[in-house]
Amino acid sequence: MSSSRMRRATVLVLEGAKPLDVGIPAQVFTTRASMPYEVRVCGAAPGLVTGGDGLSYHVAHGLDALEWAEIVFIPGYRFPDREDPPAAVVRALLAAHARGARLAAISTGAFALAATGLLDGRRATTHWHYSRALKAKHPLVRVDENVLFVDEGSVLTSAGAASGIDLCLHILRTDLGVAASNHAARRLVAAPYRSGGQAQYVPRSLPEPLGERFAATREWALHRLGEPLTLKALARHAAVSPRTLSRRFVEDTGYTPMQWVMRARIDLARELLERTERGVEQIAADVGLGTGANLRTHFQRILGTTPTEYRRTFFRRD
Template sequence: MQAAARPVTGVDDIAVLALDGVVTFDLGVPLLVFGALPDRYRLTLCAPEPGAVPTIDGFSLGVDRGLDELVRAGTVVVPGYDVDRPVPPAALRALLRAHAAGTRLVAICSGVFALAEAGLLDGLTVTTHWRAADLLTRRHPAVTVDPDVLYVDNGQVLTSAGASAGLDLCLHVVRRDHGAAVANTAARFAVAAPHRAGGQSQYIKHSMPQTSGQSLARTREWALRHLGDDLSVRRLAEHAALSERTFARRFVEEAGVSPAQWLLVARIDLAKHLLESGHSGIDEIARRVGLGTAANFRARFRKATGTSPTAYRQVFRQR
């Protein structure tokens, strides 16, 4: 089960481990997201051996910190790397020591292979890039691989799918540490969606491959400004000047989920912001986000987050 969200106090030290053949895009994601919040996170780039680290893209990085950083950090991020290159035994031992010390381990894309090789994923469900899922299963049969999710949060160990899913995971980490408002700040800096459709539960699924279609973008923007209203498919379709059937089909093609699922995510995200930043009562928030009664709001919120609105407010209220 996913660990209960808790705020991180002070500045969290994050060590980003660059293994041989590191994927530069994956490496840049945590630097971008956590680097946007210097008052919350302190970043250190390290390698199994300080010096030149070859990337999968044909050039080398100069890294001056070694494996000692893994044990000192509160969070270790392992970006994707060329999984045909062996992970140095010293790096595997350092990951084991960090895990034993309670350090949070975050693997982006193929970075999950290093955690699996260290024996840290046996019995867990994880994810990785869909093209590497079968290989991960063959190499590590004790690990359950779900290729149909953006990321998986197992509490101390978190893994993401490929490419932009690493961005989703890093924003999820910020959201888990400091709440939706701070995560939205990092998302704006990265010019990324604060939360892609699919919900913020342990598994973040997407029903269909996302497309680049933007024909319904104006309707989605309008819906976000009217979340407290009754936003039926009929009303959304009328705004888009489409039939209900055509609208529903095109919405799934563009957003990856149904209108109802997309709206629920948006409403829960707005509810989090209201819980964090204001003093409105539960009944008022339920009305403003379009979830009707307080009882319905509490049930939907708990299902999406694993906690109650009141408990969430106590944990994440802005200081």
């Protein structure tokens, strides 16, 4: 998709809305030179909306903002299992979806999205605390409580608040490419990507020093993607055994160590395709994949397209 035009995003604030859930899409997609989106915050009607956690919101727009939007974010809200959102909200969401808008729910916003029936028969997630309630209230939804977010094309859902950032960065990667997503992640001081399939939480706590070492190892690897990176080399840097690294790394990132390295290499290749005129063979060497054929194979497997098609779609001359 070209990034030359402004995209239209609406954040729908419902009664009991959670502040972080509202703030994440509003901040991620706020209009700036690097972010070609216009954001409108709306409610069931313009005016004051009582939120959760002691905050309220004064929204400038009513449901007419959903008629304008290309993507609608539905932040989480308090007590979603007690009653459905107003019928007018459900109708407006259905009308927006019928027009082609994407609907993206953060945390318990999935309950409002499920009330439209658009999640019936589809995978979806929500905050782990409410996953059973979502299953009970909307039994046709295929609730997956062990993921950070689910992308079903025109409807997307995420887990608890912080995973809303992961969902927003995923949407940016889809719309604008990995360079824009990474830029936003740096601005947010957030991880550039976490697997949507990563578990929401680990029942046992990881020792803090071990987690810090893995973060340092990931950063170390990101600066050496063009070099040979083996499981033994990563484990040696992390000062753990390869077996321990393999087991803990999945809990930390959602990927095995070498899957994570491959994902990082493909993302670096994406950024080079977007921002440089280097050939595919040179990029393959730069990111540690050796040959253009190897890059094409992994690019197709992970992204479902070719480097050439990706460049045609996302290349930008600065």
